[in-house]
Amino acid sequence: MPATIKDIKEETGLSLATISKYLNGGNVLPKNREMIEAAVKKLHYEVNEIARGLVTNSTRTIGVSVFDVTDMFCSLILHQIGIELGELGYGLLIVDASNDPERERSNIRFLVNKKVDGILCLPASTNSSVLESAFNAEIPVVLVDRQFRDRSLDGVTINNREAAAKAVNYLIKKGHKKIAVICGNEESTSRERFRGYRDAMEDADLEIPKEYILNDGTATTAYGYEAMQKLLKIKDRPTAVLCTNYGINLGVIMALNEAQVNYPEDISVVGFDNLLLSNVLKTRLTVVEQPMERFGQKGVEILMQRIREKKENKGVNDDGHINVILSTHMFEGESVRDLTV
Amino acid sequence: MPATIKDIKEETGLSLATISKYLNGGNVLPKNREMIEAAVKKLHYEVNEIARGLVTNSTRTIGVSVFDVTDMFCSLILHQIGIELGELGYGLLIVDASNDPERERSNIRFLVNKKVDGILCLPASTNSSVLESAFNAEIPVVLVDRQFRDRSLDGVTINNREAAAKAVNYLIKKGHKKIAVICGNEESTSRERFRGYRDAMEDADLEIPKEYILNDGTATTAYGYEAMQKLLKIKDRPTAVLCTNYGINLGVIMALNEAQVNYPEDISVVGFDNLLLSNVLKTRLTVVEQPMERFGQKGVEILMQRIREKKENKGVNDDGHINVILSTHMFEGESVRDLTV
DNA sequence: CTGTTAGCGCCTTCAG
DNA sequence: CTGAAGGCGCTAACAG
Numbered sequence: 001m002p003a004t005i006k007d008i009k010e011e012t013g014l015s016l017a018t019i020s021k022y023l024n025g026g027n028v029l030p031k032n033r034e035m036i037e038a039a040v041k042k043l044h045y046e047v048n049e050i051a052r053g054l055v056t057n058s059t060r061t062i063g064v065s066v067f068d069v070t071d072m073f074c075s076l077i078l079h080q081i082g083i084e085l086g087e088l089g090y091g092l093l094i095v096d097a098s099n100d101p102e103r104e105r106s107n108i109r110f111l112v113n114k115k116v117d118g119i120l121c122l123p124a125s126t127n128s129s130v131l132e133s134a135f136n137a138e139i140p141v142v143l144v145d146r147q148f149r150d151r152s153l154d155g156v157t158i159n160n161r162e163a164a165a166k167a168v169n170y171l172i173k174k175g176h177k178k179i180a181v182i183c184g185n186e187e188s189t190s191r192e193r194f195r196g197y198r199d200a201m202e203d204a205d206l207e208i209p210k211e212y213i214l215n216d217g218t219a220t221t222a223y224g225y226e227a228m229q230k231l232l233k234i235k236d237r238p239t240a241v242l243c244t245n246y247g248i249n250l251g252v253i254m255a256l257n258e259a260q261v262n263y264p265e266d267i268s269v270v271g272f273d274n275l276l277l278s279n280v281l282k283t284r285l286t287v288v289e290q291p292m293e294r295f296g297q298k299g300v301e302i303l304m305q306r307i308r309e310k311k312e313n314k315g316v317n318d319d320g321h322i323n324v325i326l327s328t329h330m331f332e333g334e335s336v337r338d339l340t341v
Numbered sequence: 342m343p344a345t346i347k348d349i350k351e352e353t354g355l356s357l358a359t360i361s362k363y364l365n366g367g368n369v370l371p372k373n374r375e376m377i378e379a380a381v382k383k384l385h386y387e388v389n390e391i392a393r394g395l396v397t398n399s400t401r402t403i404g405v406s407v408f409d410v411t412d413m414f415c416s417l418i419l420h421q422i423g424i425e426l427g428e429l430g431y432g433l434l435i436v437d438a439s440n441d442p443e444r445e446r447s448n449i450r451f452l453v454n455k456k457v458d459g460i461l462c463l464p465a466s467t468n469s470s471v472l473e474s475a476f477n478a479e480i481p482v483v484l485v486d487r488q489f490r491d492r493s494l495d496g497v498t499i500n501n502r503e504a505a506a507k508a509v510n511y512l513i514k515k516g517h518k519k520i521a522v523i524c525g526n527e528e529s530t531s532r533e534r535f536r537g538y539r540d541a542m543e544d545a546d547l548e549i550p551k552e553y554i555l556n557d558g559t560a561t562t563a564y565g566y567e568a569m570q571k572l573l574k575i576k577d578r579p580t581a582v583l584c585t586n587y588g589i590n591l592g593v594i595m596a597l598n599e600a601q602v603n604y605p606e607d608i609s610v611v612g613f614d615n616l617l618l619s620n621v622l623k624t625r626l627t628v629v630e631q632p633m634e635r636f637g638q639k640g641v642e643i644l645m646q647r648i649r650e651k652k653e654n655k656g657v658n659d660d661g662h663i664n665v666i667l668s669t670h671m672f673e674g675e676s677v678r679d680l681t682v
Numbered sequence: 683c684t685g686t687t688a689g690c691g692c693c694t695t696c697a698g
Numbered sequence: 699c700t701g702a703a704g705g706c707g708c709t710a711a712c713a714g
Binding site for chain 2: 002038044046047048049050051053054059061066069070072075076078080083084086091092093094095096098103110113115116133136137138211221250253254257276279280281282302
């Protein structure tokens with residue numbers, strides 16, 4: 001059995017209170033300090049955070065729920081959040097929804113039951129009801145990357161609509177007129193990016209044939225692959241395609257390679273996120289870059305603020321939300337052909 | 342404040358014991374059951390796992406420490422472990438070492454303080470001392486993928502030496518004689534794979550020029566990139582290169598693309614792990630496939646066994662270790678040129 | 683089947 | 699600066 005504070009009381013002859021105070025950084029007589037330190041070492045004493053959490057009603061632990069750990073986007077954000085939280089002396093409890101809303105719901109409940117001080121969520125679900133248990137327990141929640149459809153919460157995102165429009169405008173500037181889009185039909189990000197695509201096309205008075213819109217699946221590599229195959233079969237093939245996320249982009253590249261269709265020669269490709277993939281491909285991809293580190297940074301920052309407020313006000317205040325909008329940047333790779341020359 | 346068991350006692354008039362029993366699946370009179378259920382719903386009651394853990398001295402939570410969350414290999418295993426543990430009704434606490442042994446050490450301590458019932462570890466460190474705090478607390482630990490240099494623990498691995506030899510023999514069978522290797526110099530996997538490479542070369546009486554051995558860095562994409570660049574500058578260029586892990590493989594592909602060196606025409610490439618990359622590249626990679634799902638499955642299985650044993654024997658028994666060796670498989674892509682034809 | 687009583691390991695008043 | 703006492707929320711014997 002691991003040593004408890006009692007064992008070190010026996011060892012030192014001091015009282016529990018004194019030892020506890022020492023462990024929490026309080027002032028203790030030098031000789032007592034030494035005695036305690038010696039006992040701690042000798043008995044391999046480690047604080048029982050469970051017991052501590054019970055009395056302080058705070059675990060110094062943040063729950064992080066991601067829609068899919070194997071998704072590069074998620075794991076990069078997890079990485080960043082881990083660093084951020086580590087510096088603040090907070091631990092993090094990571095749970096993976098594997099893109100399953102039901103699992104996500106029970107994951108959140110798990111976090112609530114574990115009494116995390118706050119939750120950062122990259123939701124798989126589109127409806128805020130997955131967070132019900134957190135709301136009931138009055139645990140602060142901050143969304144990262146995605147928002148819900150039914151109501152907006154504290155969060156950090158980019159302006160997805162604008163970003164997609166920027167990408168399309170880039171294509172237009174390069175002389176493209178026949179531009180297709182492949183995007184998911186669920187998450188807020190996909191939906192907003194689709195709107196951005198449409199905005200830009202309309203603003204440029206460009207027609208959008210029905211078969212140029214591929215948005216009847218989830219934003220995965222598998223869907224990107226499938227959608228691109230469809231696109232290649234169209235008689236009036238588009239000269240460019242917008243992939244509204246990293247996964248789709250991967251799938252598109254797979255389909256192009258398989259069909260021996262070259263980019264940018266035969267078709268131009270614009271995607272999102274300048275992650276690993278782009279560096280491994282012979283032809284570097286042109287993409288909308290998101291500030292990956294800042295998602296985590298800002299998310300943690302907002303969450304900490306909320307936790308502080310809750311402690312001070314003795315309750316969650318319900319007046320409005322903070323929504324940080326990060327800026328994006330077009331990375332010019334070599335996957336877009338310039339048709340104006 | 343979230344509701345406690347006391348609140349639902351007030352609400353129902355029942356005693357704490359009855360309510361507790363109900364919550365833990367015990368038998369209760371139907372009408373009482375209904376009362377409790379109603380109160381639970383009304384008050385949004387959720388068990389406080391912290392308090393429960395304190396008294397049961399078990400958190401039904403497993404700690405998982407990975408060397409790098411952003412590493413595809415890690416995240417796939419995390420995914421699998423999450424599913425496995427979910428089915429068993431266990432939660433998991435994920436911590437990320439970011440390849441930093443110091444961080445890993447404090448992460449493990451964090452898990453210990455959180456009183457996890459067991460730990461699954463994909464270590465960043467090469468020495469078992471990072472797990473000291475877990476050993477002291479007598480928390481069962483199972484290693485996944487990697488072993489330590491100083492002593493072996495319960496774990497699940499592949500036979501890395503054999504796997505690498507298999508890959509080299511494949512190259513030899515295809516007529517290659519000038520085979521280089523790029524591998525890390527730290528983790529057990531890299532070291533073993535290097536030995537396997539040497540075994541196979543020696544068995545075939547093939548010479549290994551010094552400059553064919555690139556093993557003075559960490560097994561990362563960056564190192565793979567750098568090492569491949571060096572390899573390309575050699576006068577007597579090898580006809581094939583063995584990449585001892587996925588990251589290195591990525592880096593190698595990057596370097597080849599950049600230098601406009603084609604594979605398998607100009608140089609053949611064999612790597613490890615048939616992950617995303619292979620599907621995205623035009624030329625499918627020939628690799629040693631590891632059974633990704635089984636790492637997690639077996640790891641969880643062993644850990645659960647240890648936890649059970651500990652509970653029964655009231656202590657960790659120290660007689661020997663379980664080391665499960667998973668089998669591997671050569672996946673034949675198109676990245677190896679057949680020199681025998 | 684239900685209720686009463688301890689106590690898990692720790693922190694936090696409050697006296698001394 | 700130190701000690702004694704109470705309690706965080708829950709479960710685990712018991713006794714009824």
